[in-house]
Amino acid sequence: MKENYLQGVKSAAKGGTENFVSVPINIHRLNNLFYNKEVVESAGVDPTNIGDPSALMDAMDTVAQETDAVPMAHQTQSPWSTVQLWETVLIGEQGVGAFETFTSGDVAGVESAVKSALKRVKEYSEHYPEDAGSISWDQGNSMIVNGEAAFIHQGDWAAGQYKAADSFEYDSAWGNVAFPGTEGIYSLVMDSFVFPKNNPSPDATTKFLTYCGTKDAQKRFNTKKGSIPPRTDVSMDEFGPFLQAQSEDFANSNQQPATIAHGTAVRPEIKSNIEGAFASFLESYNVNKTYDELVTAFDV
Amino acid sequence: MARLTLDSVTKRFDDVVAVDGVSVDIEDGEFLVLVGPSGCGKSTTLRMIAGLESISEGDIRLGQTSLSGKRPKERDIAMVFQSYALYPHMTVRENMSFGLEESTDLDDDTIRQKVEDAASMLDIDDLLGRKPDELSGGQQQRVALGRAIVRDPEVFLMDEPLSNLDAKLRAQMRTELQRIQENLDTTTVYVTHDQTEAMTMGDRIAILDGGHLQQVGTPLEVYHKPANRFVAGFIGEPSMNFFEMEVQGDRLVGDDFAYPLSEESRAAVEGSSHVTLGIRPEDVEVVEEGDGRHEFETVVDVVEPMGNENNVYLAFSPEREHSFVATVGGMRSVESGQPVVARFPESAIHLFDAETGAALKNRSLDELESSEPRL
Amino acid sequence: MFDAFFRALGRSRETRETESHSDDVRTDGGVADPAMAGEAEASSSSVLDSEFVQSLPFWGPPALLVGLFVYGAVAWNVLISLTDWSGLGQPEYENFDLSVYSQMLNDLLDPTSNFFVATRNTVALLVAFTVITLLLGLLLAILVDQGVRFENTFRTIYLLPMSLSFVVTAIFWSWMYNPSIGLINETLRTVGLGAFTQAWLSNPQFKLGAVIFALMWQFSGYAMIVYLAGLQAIPNEQYEAARTDGASTFRMYRRVVVPQLRSSTTSAAVVLMVFALKAFDFLFVMFGPNPGPSTDILSVMMFREAFMSTNWAYGSGIATVLFLMALGVIAPYLYRQYQRGEL
Known part of the structure; x- marks a missing residue:
């Protein structure tokens, strides 16, 4: 079973220890940029051609000039969406190496990268909806469905909403690309079943976890959940075109970093502190102050 | 000066006529008792004089000035309520000062002096620092009187002020009230349903029934020369x-x-x-x-x-x-x-x-x- | 542990019985004889015992349940705050110290720390919310008491928001505050005050104010009901006496009516302040666990520290601080009740 998982998944399943402590059951991708085809086309923007986060800014400027649509349907009511946007921008601009230096706690070592990504997110904020602070992510996402917004950065769970919408089809009405600058990278948002240490029924746990690791379990679970199986040898026939494409990207990806926003890259306390830093970033958009808070976020 | 004239005063509540064309002249310094069974309109008449109810028709004049349309504070009238209506959160002194503070520009020393004078007239000097709930019914009654007296108004209005006292105290206060009224010589309108009070206290008695004035006269007049059968039956016991x-x-x-x-x-x-x-x-x-x-x-x-x-x-x-x-x-x-x-x-x-x-x-x-x- | 409590209970009953006995003695002119009083106490104590035992099944179980699940839980929480429990795993009840509290004290000296900010916001929310809600409630009560028709209807209308859960009102108000489609900005734009539209929930200047306003909306009806009851307990003659005494309407309310509402104010204020301390669900639904420095309050921070950062000890410490604040709000009230013999 081990050889059918990619490296990034395997390291996440070890949870920073020597041995495997959990069995991954599903994988969502975080570094997606979804877009409404009609909107980007009317703006004359080709999402597949946006090379990096800076080019995305230009593309959004164009959308703002050419259409009435909101360029980026981002929500700022709670900070987690901005944490994941920022970490994706960081990877898009500086690569997984800088991101992992950051998550290891060496914030000062990547100071300029961190600040540059913060500045980029601050730039993006010009293109958020007017009511970004009052909406939840799915309310933002429905702006894509309704043609009121061009782009949204979100995990691929966002596609579930497109699927549920009437006559909003993949590839014709909406599309997605890896977030600019992150091609070949598959940021993992992964759910796993763990093997707890204090366990009155280890045999039953072993039996269940073994089942979770089977192709059958992963197919049955992920077709419902809208995610892809962590195993690379599960047949994707029943998954639909979008997840098939995701799965293909996953199989071809070279790097599978974890995420801060969804709790796999840092310990809960650090994640909570980072969210706190971003909560105040959303109020002030003060790059230097937020950088300082990100440094102290690791002081635990 | 303080002759109080009720001129065809009428009060309507929706379609009920509570007081119907009542006319009485009350001389300066006179003690007029308004008496009648409950619901006869005597309290409503009193409240119209006080300005607590508007007058539907007719006029009330104090001297030459019409009171109709004037707010209570512009009338120079003090009222004693059946329930005394003392302010429970104020001491006796504050209760008595309140009216002077609100209706006059007197300075604090003058007010203090006036309150103390009125208190000694009523023999409640010792109670000035107390709150109403620390007083007996009779003492509260005196404070309520004091609150009216201290204002030195043109007219006293009293709405069954003795009805909450026991019989003995009531008889005692009746006499005392008369004494005070005679000393102050202030025009007084006194409402009661008790014909004994009416007979014993009033210079004149005005008998009301069903909103109509039945007769105005001295106690002996209404007793011996009742204008109609109602007055004859109402006055006198048995x-x-x-x-x-x-x-x-x-x-x-x-x-x-x-x-x-x-x-x-x-x-x-x-x-x-x-x-x-x-x-x-x-x-x-x-x-x-x-x-x-x-x-x-x-x-x-x-x-x-x-x-x-x-x-x-x-x-x-x-x-x-x-x-x-x-x-x-x-x-x-x-x-x-x-x-x-x-x-x-x-x-x-x-x-x-x-x-x-x-x-x-x-x-x-x-x-x-x-x-x-x-x- | 409850021994002392039971003894106290028994004692108060005993003294009461002794008193009634000595009253009997006094009625015939005699002075209470200590020997007789002692006898009375001895004779009543057997009665007391049996009464105590007989009533035990009625108050015993609830007392036990409340003791365990409320006061026991409070005590346990304090105990946890004295450990250094954090992360996954079990707390170690070995080395108790006040490090959590000394850290809080340090944080209080640092105006940029989360704890300082949350404490500041909590106090601001507590004070502003309570004062504004009381004032508005008083105003509404006075208006409704002015013999407005349909008084009962108004009462129900104003009280209804309070029966809604914080979750409902938080979502409702986040719609109201929506800068582009929310009713508040729409109204401002309609009446030509478009210049005053704000991103109420994003702009740190208005965030806390917006929360206070929404909470006020929810609770002013409650304050109104309390005041209305207070107003209606004041006899009409008080108003009339004040008017014949020459007071204007404003002065009448200020000097005669409002001072008589002191106990209404106290009881409403206590309830409102306790609700303000518990405003967690409202903020959590509106902003999630991280409302940002302008709106963060202690109860949200407590949740964050305990259940997101797994700093259990520090979270318990914040809980203890909140508990003490609530106690600080209620204690003077209870003390007054006790003094008046209503407890």
């Missing part, structure tokens, strides 16, 4: 006895007896076919026997001994339910079931028109004047 009679030539014929009339009385009932004969209990003479024209055989039904006198309920025969009252001396022994003769002296009877209730003949006062020392 009430006047009434008998429905038919006029037949020179006699009045009722269910139980016939009453021969003198020439003078006959002239009075000229034009009425039915009259009500009224006689006050103390005017009914109870004798052992007799056969005069105005004497009737009766049976004693119930005796109510009052000590100084007995109220004797008499029936024309043991089977009749209808009885009437006679007041006899306390030392006289009368027993239930005993046959007695009741005399209705013609000089003491009142005759009212059966339909309108208006007095046709009131008792003669000749006899009264001769017996005045008895009162």
